[in-house]
Amino acid sequence: MAGTALRGSIFYFIGSPVELGEASWVYIEDGLLWLEQGRVHAVGEYRDLIKTLDSSVPVRDYRHHLIVPGFIDAHLHYPQLEMIAAWGARLLDWLETYTFPVESQFGDPGYAASISARFADELLRNGTTTAMVFGSVHRQSVEALFIEAQRRSLRLIAGKVMMDRNVPDSLRDDAPQSYRDSRALIERWHGVDRLQYAVTPRFAPTSTAQQLEMAGQLLHEFPGIYMQTHIAETEKEVAWVRKLFPDAANYAAVYQRHGLLGRRSLLAHGIYLDDEERGMLAASGASIVHCPTSNLFLGSGLFSLRQARAYGTGVALGTDVGAGTSFSLLTTMNEAYKVQQLLGEPLDPFDAWYLATLGGAVALDLDAVIGSLQAGKEADFLVLDLEATELLRFRLQHCRDLSEMLFVLMMLGDDRLVQETWVLGSLAWARDDSMDSGGQADG
Numbered sequence: 001m002a003g004t005a006l007r008g009s010i011f012y013f014i015g016s017p018v019e020l021g022e023a024s025w026v027y028i029e030d031g032l033l034w035l036e037q038g039r040v041h042a043v044g045e046y047r048d049l050i051k052t053l054d055s056s057v058p059v060r061d062y063r064h065h066l067i068v069p070g071f072i073d074a075h076l077h078y079p080q081l082e083m084i085a086a087w088g089a090r091l092l093d094w095l096e097t098y099t100f101p102v103e104s105q106f107g108d109p110g111y112a113a114s115i116s117a118r119f120a121d122e123l124l125r126n127g128t129t130t131a132m133v134f135g136s137v138h139r140q141s142v143e144a145l146f147i148e149a150q151r152r153s154l155r156l157i158a159g160k161v162m163m164d165r166n167v168p169d170s171l172r173d174d175a176p177q178s179y180r181d182s183r184a185l186i187e188r189w190h191g192v193d194r195l196q197y198a199v200t201p202r203f204a205p206t207s208t209a210q211q212l213e214m215a216g217q218l219l220h221e222f223p224g225i226y227m228q229t230h231i232a233e234t235e236k237e238v239a240w241v242r243k244l245f246p247d248a249a250n251y252a253a254v255y256q257r258h259g260l261l262g263r264r265s266l267l268a269h270g271i272y273l274d275d276e277e278r279g280m281l282a283a284s285g286a287s288i289v290h291c292p293t294s295n296l297f298l299g300s301g302l303f304s305l306r307q308a309r310a311y312g313t314g315v316a317l318g319t320d321v322g323a324g325t326s327f328s329l330l331t332t333m334n335e336a337y338k339v340q341q342l343l344g345e346p347l348d349p350f351d352a353w354y355l356a357t358l359g360g361a362v363a364l365d366l367d368a369v370i371g372s373l374q375a376g377k378e379a380d381f382l383v384l385d386l387e388a389t390e391l392l393r394f395r396l397q398h399c400r401d402l403s404e405m406l407f408v409l410m411m412l413g414d415d416r417l418v419q420e421t422w423v424l425g426s427l428a429w430a431r432d433d434s435m436d437s438g439g440q441a442d443g
């Protein structure tokens with residue numbers, strides 16, 4: 001595959017801004033990003049790098065655009081696409097009223113395939129190049145999703161939901177069957193191209209101890225696979241878990257005692273964890289996925305980033321579609337900022353962008369390959385249009401520094417900013433008005 005180079009402003013992280021401050025990021029106003037064989041071959045100042053660029057490599061001109069790593073959405077549900085924006089319910093009623101009926105359709109492979117295609121397109125359109133996704137209880141649902149992700153070279157971690165109690169009959173599996181179905185999916189898909197498997201017990205209330213035990217067994221048998229679930233999203237849910245597992249010290253302990261907490265475990269929400277649970281998650285290497293649009297939409301509560309981090313717990317961002325109300329990580333950063341504002345702890349713009357890119361990659365244990373634009377990384381990135389709206393264009397003229405620009409982008413931006421999405425060094429999605437062949441830079 002021939003190389004390509006892009007000229008534009010380039011921004012990415014090489015470490016955590018919380019730990020490294022200004023040394024954590026790279027911003028090149030007039031930069032060149034040189035891609036070879038799906039990876040970043042070199043990145044640097046245009047005026048320097050152009051001298052070493054092979055003359056056969058075409059240069060696409062994106063001056064007045066910002067090139068950033070592809071976004072990482074660490075938690076969402078693809079079967080919930082058709083009921084995103086469902087009115088008026090809180091978590092447990094929302095699941096009963098809206099979610100379960102919709103998810104029951106995914107036993108139909110044709111339906112699963114059509115929603116999978118739409119879902120994968122929506123990710124790319126929003127600039128998400130890596131996602132960690134819940135299927136439905138049906139094995140075919142995940143089969144269909146992996147096929148569509150593979151077609152688009154998306155990096156996808158997904159799993160079949162395991163739930164053997166407290167759900168309608170049409171959605172209930174049983175522990176041995178959920179083990180067999182998950183195992184078959186792992187053997188077929190885990191590690192194929194950019195696809196990886198996550199053992200997916202929905203949350204403690206919908207699994208028996210036996211099922212959680214079998215989920216733990218899978219993690220033990222297949223090192224390197226992931227675990228995804230929900231934890232402490234609402235107070236009612238926490239009280240229910242206490243009743244269902246009376247001998248467990250707390251919610252996190254339910255997962256821990258079945259071997260579900262580890263470096264590749266991602267738990268959504270974690271709003272109502274106590275200090276002991278935060279410590280337990282941190283010690284295991286697991287991460288919490290903060291899903292602000294969902295937490296506000298369902299009225300679940302305010303997640304404190306500061307509290308989670310005080311215990312060293314890893315944090316990523318998730319949209320949590322369909323309880324989340326947007327596929328856009330820009331919108332998600334915006335709402336994350338507002339949630340932290342309500343807690344009196346304003347989220348630094350660098351921190352927000354880190355969470356949506358390299359921080360997400362760290363939480364997913366994938367920072368060696370994605371989340372940044374350093375040489376050698378998989379070339380997943382976005383071309384952002386800094387003039388996507390008239391207000392944005394005008395407001396950016398009045399920015400004094402990079403921090404302000406990043407903040408304005410996350411507060412005024414959304415999917416409209418994403419002009420192009422590239423995966424593995426190839427253009428995977430372009431807005432209608434984007435150039436399709438690329439302008440030649442005049443040097």
Ligand code: GUN
Nearest residue numbers: 077202203230294320323
């Ligand atoms: N808890 C258990 N299932 C779900 C779900 O589908 N969405 C959210 N937001 N929370 C959950």
Ligand code: ZN
Nearest residue numbers: 075230268320
């Ligand atoms: Zn969720």
